[in-house]
Amino acid sequence: MKISYSKKIYANLIIGILCISWGIYSYFFNESSGDYFPIFFGSLFIAVFINQYVYKYVEITDQEIKVNSFPSKILAIDQVNFIGNFGDDYILRTSDKSLRISKSQMDHNDLPKFETFIQKLEVSLKNS
CATH class of the missing domain: 1.10.287 (Helix Hairpins)
Structure with missing residues (x-):
């Protein structure tokens, strides 16, 4: 995505x-x-x-989330252990990395897809 x-x-x-x-x-x-x-x-x-x-703002595959800023930031999905929402940003953390994704930089048409992905990821974190 x-x-x-x-x-x-x-x-x-x-x-x-x-x-x-x-x-x-x-x-x-x-x-x-x-x-x-x-x-x-x-x-x-x-x-x-x-x-x-x-290069799109966020690229999500089955294994990783990549934010195409300068420099690009990549986070493995299976290592995410915290998802937070602070103001206009989503914060995803692993044991050694942190990734901040701003909703204001996303296209409004793509925002529901991203929020659905975040909700599914939160559910999978709670279940594991």
């Missing part, structure tokens, strides 16, 4: 395009043409958008 990022990632695309446009405009129409920072930062915003668009 793959959980997408929310639609807020398109803000990175818009900011990136605006920064690059501003950088190109200032390069051609200002006398000091050595300012490449807007083009650089705009490219970074577009790179973040592409990364978040291609």
